[in-house]
Amino acid sequence: MPSLFSWLRRLYSLDTLDTRFTSSASASAQTAADTRPPAAKDARANSIAQGARAPLWRTPEFFVYYLFFITMVPLMFKTVVDASNENNPVYAKYSHLLSPGWVPGRLMDNSDAQYASFHDNIPYLVALLVAHPLLRRVYNLFSNRSAQSSTSSAAAAFDAQLEQRMQFDFGFGLVFLTAIHGLSALKILFIFNINYRIAKNLPRSYVPIATWVFNICTLFANELCHGYPLEPIAMALSPGSGTPGDQGTLLVQWARTLDGFGGLMPRWEVLFKVTLLRLISFNMDYYWSLDYPSASPIKKKQLDPAALSERDRVKIPAEPAAFNMRNYVAYLLYSPLYLAGPIVTFNDYVSQQRYTPLSITRTRTILYGIRFFLTLLCMELILHYIYAVAISKSSPDWSIFTPGQLSMLAFFNLHIIWLKLLIPWRFFRLWALVDGIDPPENMVRCMSNNYSAFAFWRGWHRSFNRWIVRYIYVPLGGGGGGHRPANGKPTGSPPPSSGLGAKLQKICNFLLVFTFVALWHDIDLRLLMWGWLVTLFVLPEVLATMAFPAKRWSSRPTAYRVLCGVGSVGNILMMMVANLVGFALGLDGLNDLLASLTGSYLGLAYLISCCVVLFVGVQVMFEIREGELRAGINLKC
Structure with missing residues (x-):
């Protein structure tokens, strides 16, 4: 029994989920890969503990509180x-709207188109997860045999690995793109070519604005023109042509035939939104690279590459x-992350192509795969018994x-939204881990383990x-004055000197960020309302933090x-409202729901009881984070 508990503890540890959670971003790869508790391997973590x-x-x-959990959750x-x-x-x-399921006597709610597209293609995706890394190994085997000379140094071996992996990703990516999008490839x-030319051919000072204008216009054009x-x-x-009964000219018939070759996923413009983020990443990383001196920063800082x-x-x-066309296309079409990310x-x-991350181990990858399977099983059981969607x-x-x-x-609808995003992201990250790339984990906590709007969105x-922090928020002046390249000159505006001014700028930046996030998801008024509601609902948290600073209450921690628990209950209710508007019910559906909940004394009494239960949950959330601090982990979310 103790061994079972220790295995479950390891399975659901933050280290298994992503080593980035148990070590700081500045920690070396050896420290991040260390399986010991953070406080035992890092002085910073020890001071946190x-x-x-x-x-x-x-x-x-x-x-x-335990009595509440034992009775209320069932x-x-x-x-x-x-x-x-x-x-x-x-x-x-x-x-x-229900479909036949695999649980005896139960139908399945597979009515969400986004999750259904993943669920219905699980066998093919699993086949790809197995076949893609195997094909890479076969390709590497033949590439090594065909090499005329052996590498003479470790640096040359790493360069050869980079070349080998880039060649495979370039070729496989083109085949993969053609298979899923057909002639739309x-x-x-x-679009790839235009974006590349903007980075490489325009005068350097025009690259950022041209990159953003082109990609935002592409985002709108793809949506409004339905993929051209x-x-x-x-x-x-x-x-x-187009008159009643007219089949069209030969040109129209030919075009109609070509449109029929749309591949496995004809609506390429929907998936292209993630690719658009990589387009901006390449151009901006190239633009900022020009600020660095000709000497290698790695050698200058005496770092182990x-x-x-x-x-x-x-x-x-x-x-x-490395900023060449082949590597550019290989990056954009990297198959494990092409469809949905996570974003690297x-x-x-x-x-990572040159130096395989030390954080990738067979044990971690297997445990991560088991955790993915259990999450998928959880979603399947929920959809067989709960028809909220x-x-x-x-x-x-x-x-x-x-x-x-x-x-x-409403509550379980939000959980299904969380799971339908979590599962594909974890699957594609698992595929990348098997292939030797370690992207960030997209979901840090369960949806029910959040009480802060700022922390929730982190x-x-x-x-x-x-990605938003690096390419939007910091250049706008967030995080201490904008992006600072090697020459030390910030490209964003300087931060306001006053605390209130800094808070106001933070809110303005938040509004701009969430407007972009809403439009990136979909050009839809409902999602714009979601983005603005999120920003509006952040204000109480900001004001409460200013009115009740933790230092003034250091002598009264309980x-x-x-007090924080009471405020967090309000935060949770507002976050639920914003997400129900944006992703589930819309404004009209939310109005009907709230009217039904608050239209009677029974409904109001139930709402008050829900707030009590949420308060209990928040206190447990606080203690979970304190437990992480005792282990030397400060996730800030």
Whole structure:
């Protein structure tokens, strides 16, 4: 039994999830790969552990909380399962959205198109996960045999590895792109070429603005033109075509035929949004690389190039020769991360291609794979017993449901949104790990383990968040005055001198960031409302932090913890509202839901009881983070 608990502890440790969580970004690769507790391998982590307070897990207060968890969590599941049963009056309205499932006697809610596209293609994706690394090994075997001379030094061996991996990724990426997008691959490669020419051919001072304008215009054009099908273009060039009963000219018929070769995923413009982030990454990494002196920064700092910290891998530019067309295309089309990410910067990608990260071990990868499988199984069971997505899609009469059922349908709808994003991201990261690339883990915590809006967005789609910080937030002046290249001159505006001014600039930057995030997800008013609501709901947290600084409450830690718990309950409710608007119900659906919850005394009483339960959950969240601090881990989320 002890060995089982130790195995489960290792399986669900932060180190298994991503070594970036248990070591600082500036820690060397050897430190990050060390499996010992952070406090035992890092002086910074040890100082964090010494500053943590004593645990509360065995106090009378927390034994009361345990009673809440033992009774309330099963009740939450029972409430939402009852609302999904076929004897519910609403069942007939959404039953057509359910699909045959593999659990005996249960149908499956596979009505979410985004998750269904992943779920229905799991066998093919697993085949790719196995075949792609095997093909690389076969290619490496034949490449080594065909080499005319052996490498004379370790540096030459690493250069040969970079060349070998880039060649394979370039070739495999083109084949992969053609298979999934068909003839639309030519449209994508055309966009690639324009973006590359902007970085390489324009005067250096024009590169940033030209890169952003081109890519944002491409984002809008892809959406508004629906991926540029050829048939409408041919019809515009063929006067008289398109009349009733007319099959069109030969040109129109030919264009229609070509549009039919759309590959396995004809809607390439939907997936291109992630690729667009890599387009910007390449151009901006190349632009910033020109600020560095000709001498190698790695040699200047006397760093071990095979054991760079993550921060150095991202910030230190690749050598000038690496910014070529082949490596550019190989990076953009890197198959494990092409469809959905996680997102790796160009500098990091080149560094990992040359030097395999020490954080990748067989044990970690196997444990990560087991954890992915258990998460997938959890999602499958939820979709067989909880039909929250199908119910929300059927626009039911919400008054039929009890306040408890309404709140639980909304709550589990958000969990399904979290899982439908988490599972593909983890699968593609697992594929990359098997292939020898270590991208960031996109989800830090379970959706139910968040109470701060700032921390929530740092831990949700984490690689995208880090991309935003590097390429948008810091150049705008966030994080201490903008991006600082080697010459030491910040490219962003200087930070305001006053604390209030800094907070206001932070909010403005937050608004700009979330406007971009909303438009990047979809050109939709509902998502714009989501982005602005997120920014609006951050304000109370900022103001509360200014009004109740932790230093003033250092002599009353328990009172401060309770006060923070009350504020965090409000934060959680606001975050749920913002996400329900953006990703589930929209404004109209949310209005109906809130009216049903607050339209009676019973509903208001239930809402108050929910706040009490959330307060209990928040206190446990606080203690989980304190436990991480005692281990020397400070995730800040």
